[in-house]
Amino acid sequence: MIEEDRNSRDYWNKRVKQHKSNEQRMIWYGDDWKHEAINFITERILTTFEGCTALDLGCGFGRWCHLFYPHKYLGVDFSSEMISLAKEKNSAYDFEVDDIKTYVPKKKFDLIFEVMSAGDFALQTSEFVEKYTPYANVAVVCIHPTETFIKFIDIS
Ligand SMILES: C[S@@+](CC[C@H](N)C(=O)[O-])C[C@H]1O[C@@H](n2cnc3c(N)ncnc32)[C@H](O)[C@@H]1O
Numbered sequence: 001m002i003e004e005d006r007n008s009r010d011y012w013n014k015r016v017k018q019h020k021s022n023e024q025r026m027i028w029y030g031d032d033w034k035h036e037a038i039n040f041i042t043e044r045i046l047t048t049f050e051g052c053t054a055l056d057l058g059c060g061f062g063r064w065c066h067l068f069y070p071h072k073y074l075g076v077d078f079s080s081e082m083i084s085l086a087k088e089k090n091s092a093y094d095f096e097v098d099d100i101k102t103y104v105p106k107k108k109f110d111l112i113f114e115v116m117s118a119g120d121f122a123l124q125t126s127e128f129v130e131k132y133t134p135y136a137n138v139a140v141v142c143i144h145p146t147e148t149f150i151k152f153i154d155i156s
Pocket of ligand 1: 006058059060061076077078079098100101115121
């Protein structure tokens with residue numbers, strides 16, 4: 001059994017090792033409906049940003065990177081094991097190991113988003129939006145099975 005502290009880097013590193021061959025169990029604990037719901041919500045929202053530059057915070061193994069062009073996407077996660085797997089599965093894309101509580105983007109992105117990483121583990125949705133809004137040109141998006149939050153940047 002792995003320790004159930006989902007805020008810790010160790011938890012996610014161990015989770016990759018345990019469930020590497022089973023993506024659904026690695027993230028969704030086998031909850032089929034959640035998996036379907038999150039795919040539905042996420043693909044509907046993120047595909048509207050096709051062609052945009054995107055920063056994916058708490059990216060896990062890079063499940064959403066294929067919705068963006070490789071040179072326009074960056075995934076960040078504090079689990080080095082997740083990032084190793086992300087690079088292995090998506091070699092054309094860029095990934096970095098960092099903690100999204102303290103991470104400072106080196107440039108602005110059109111879209112900054114998180115899928116079940118900040119609100120659940122690292123930062124409250126409001127803290128996430130406040131921290132990352134200065135680095136977004138178009139929108140900051142938080143996606144969870146029961147709540148999705150989109151902040152469009154006011155450019156007027
Ligand atoms: C439920 S998974 C979601 C992964 C991915 N967003 C997806 O939809 O497949 C949560 C992810 O958040 C990452 N995470 C949790 N706290 C973090 C933090 N403080 N900084 C960076 N990543 C974090 C975990 O390592 C894990 O990969």
